[in-house]
Amino acid sequence: MIRYATLAGLIAFASLTVTAPAAQAGPGDICMFSGRDYRGSSWCWNPGNGYVDVPPALHDNVGSFRATSDGCFINWIEVPSKKETRVVRSGDFRKVYDDDFGGKIDAVAPKC
Numbered sequence: 001m002i003r004y005a006t007l008a009g010l011i012a013f014a015s016l017t018v019t020a021p022a023a024q025a026g027p028g029d030i031c032m033f034s035g036r037d038y039r040g041s042s043w044c045w046n047p048g049n050g051y052v053d054v055p056p057a058l059h060d061n062v063g064s065f066r067a068t069s070d071g072c073f074i075n076w077i078e079v080p081s082k083k084e085t086r087v088v089r090s091g092d093f094r095k096v097y098d099d100d101f102g103g104k105i106d107a108v109a110p111k112c
Protein backbone atom coordinates (compact mmCIF):
# COMPACT_ATOMS: atom_id res chain seq x y z
CA MET A 1 0.00 0.00 0.00
CA ILE A 2 2.82 2.40 0.87
CA ARG A 3 4.60 1.55 -2.37
CA TYR A 4 1.41 2.25 -4.33
CA ALA A 5 0.99 5.68 -2.69
CA THR A 6 4.57 6.64 -3.53
CA LEU A 7 4.10 5.65 -7.16
CA ALA A 8 0.87 7.68 -7.40
CA GLY A 9 2.69 10.66 -5.93
CA LEU A 10 5.45 10.37 -8.49
CA ILE A 11 2.96 10.23 -11.35
CA ALA A 12 1.10 13.29 -10.00
CA PHE A 13 4.38 15.19 -9.76
CA ALA A 14 5.40 14.21 -13.29
CA SER A 15 2.12 15.37 -14.85
CA LEU A 16 2.26 18.67 -12.94
CA THR A 17 5.70 19.32 -14.37
CA VAL A 18 4.54 18.61 -17.91
CA THR A 19 1.30 20.63 -17.85
CA ALA A 20 2.69 23.87 -16.36
CA PRO A 21 5.77 24.90 -18.34
CA ALA A 22 5.11 28.66 -18.17
CA ALA A 23 4.98 28.56 -14.39
CA GLN A 24 8.42 26.97 -14.37
CA ALA A 25 10.05 30.05 -15.86
CA GLY A 26 13.03 30.88 -13.73
CA PRO A 27 14.73 34.22 -13.19
CA GLY A 28 17.12 35.01 -16.00
CA ASP A 29 14.98 33.39 -18.70
CA ILE A 30 13.49 34.77 -21.88
CA CYS A 31 10.07 33.14 -22.29
CA MET A 32 8.25 33.07 -25.61
CA PHE A 33 4.62 32.23 -26.33
CA SER A 34 2.93 31.22 -29.59
CA GLY A 35 -0.11 33.36 -28.73
CA ARG A 36 -0.53 36.99 -27.78
CA ASP A 37 -0.87 37.93 -24.08
CA TYR A 38 1.51 35.15 -22.98
CA ARG A 39 -0.80 32.34 -24.10
CA GLY A 40 -0.43 29.23 -26.23
CA SER A 41 2.67 27.08 -26.46
CA SER A 42 5.49 28.45 -24.37
CA TRP A 43 9.20 27.91 -24.20
CA CYS A 44 11.85 29.51 -22.03
CA TRP A 45 15.46 30.09 -22.95
CA ASN A 46 18.36 30.92 -20.66
CA PRO A 47 21.67 32.55 -21.69
CA GLY A 48 23.45 29.49 -20.31
CA ASN A 49 21.82 27.45 -23.11
CA GLY A 50 23.86 29.37 -25.70
CA TYR A 51 22.61 29.57 -29.29
CA VAL A 52 19.36 27.60 -29.71
CA ASP A 53 16.93 27.25 -32.62
CA VAL A 54 13.43 27.91 -31.27
CA PRO A 55 11.07 24.88 -31.14
CA PRO A 56 8.80 24.29 -34.20
CA ALA A 57 5.69 25.69 -32.46
CA LEU A 58 7.43 29.06 -32.09
CA HIS A 59 9.38 29.16 -35.34
CA ASP A 60 8.32 32.39 -37.13
CA ASN A 61 5.47 32.33 -34.64
CA VAL A 62 6.17 34.21 -31.40
CA GLY A 63 2.99 36.00 -30.32
CA SER A 64 4.43 37.47 -27.12
CA PHE A 65 7.50 37.28 -24.88
CA ARG A 66 8.92 38.31 -21.53
CA ALA A 67 12.64 38.71 -20.84
CA THR A 68 14.42 38.62 -17.51
CA SER A 69 17.82 38.38 -19.14
CA ASP A 70 19.60 39.98 -22.07
CA GLY A 71 19.67 38.07 -25.33
CA CYS A 72 19.30 38.26 -29.08
CA PHE A 73 16.48 37.16 -31.38
CA ILE A 74 17.71 35.95 -34.76
CA ASN A 75 16.01 35.65 -38.15
CA TRP A 76 18.21 33.77 -40.61
CA ILE A 77 18.15 35.14 -44.12
CA GLU A 78 21.01 32.97 -45.33
CA VAL A 79 22.77 30.55 -42.96
CA PRO A 80 25.44 31.21 -41.75
CA SER A 81 26.31 34.60 -43.24
CA LYS A 82 23.15 36.72 -43.38
CA LYS A 83 20.92 37.32 -40.41
CA GLU A 84 18.59 39.93 -39.03
CA THR A 85 18.75 40.46 -35.26
CA ARG A 86 16.94 42.16 -32.40
CA VAL A 87 18.71 42.93 -29.13
CA VAL A 88 16.62 41.92 -26.10
CA ARG A 89 17.25 43.49 -22.69
CA SER A 90 16.27 42.14 -19.31
CA GLY A 91 12.88 43.64 -18.48
CA ASP A 92 11.73 43.78 -22.12
CA PHE A 93 8.31 42.36 -22.91
CA ARG A 94 5.78 42.47 -25.74
CA LYS A 95 2.17 41.38 -25.35
CA VAL A 96 1.83 41.45 -29.13
CA TYR A 97 4.89 40.50 -31.15
CA ASP A 98 3.60 38.42 -34.06
CA ASP A 99 3.00 41.56 -36.15
CA ASP A 100 6.67 42.44 -35.69
CA PHE A 101 9.90 40.43 -35.35
CA GLY A 102 7.98 37.64 -33.57
CA GLY A 103 6.72 36.54 -36.98
CA LYS A 104 10.30 35.92 -38.14
CA ILE A 105 12.20 34.48 -35.16
CA ASP A 106 14.28 31.39 -35.90
CA ALA A 107 16.71 31.31 -32.98
CA VAL A 108 17.88 32.90 -29.74
CA ALA A 109 21.45 33.59 -28.67
CA PRO A 110 23.16 35.37 -25.76
CA LYS A 111 24.54 38.12 -28.03
CA CYS A 112 23.83 39.58 -31.45
Ligand SMILES: [Ca+2]
Nearest residue numbers: 075104105106
Ligand atom coordinates in the same frame (compact mmCIF):
# COMPACT_ATOMS: atom_id res chain seq x y z
CA1 LIG B 1 12.53 33.25 -39.95
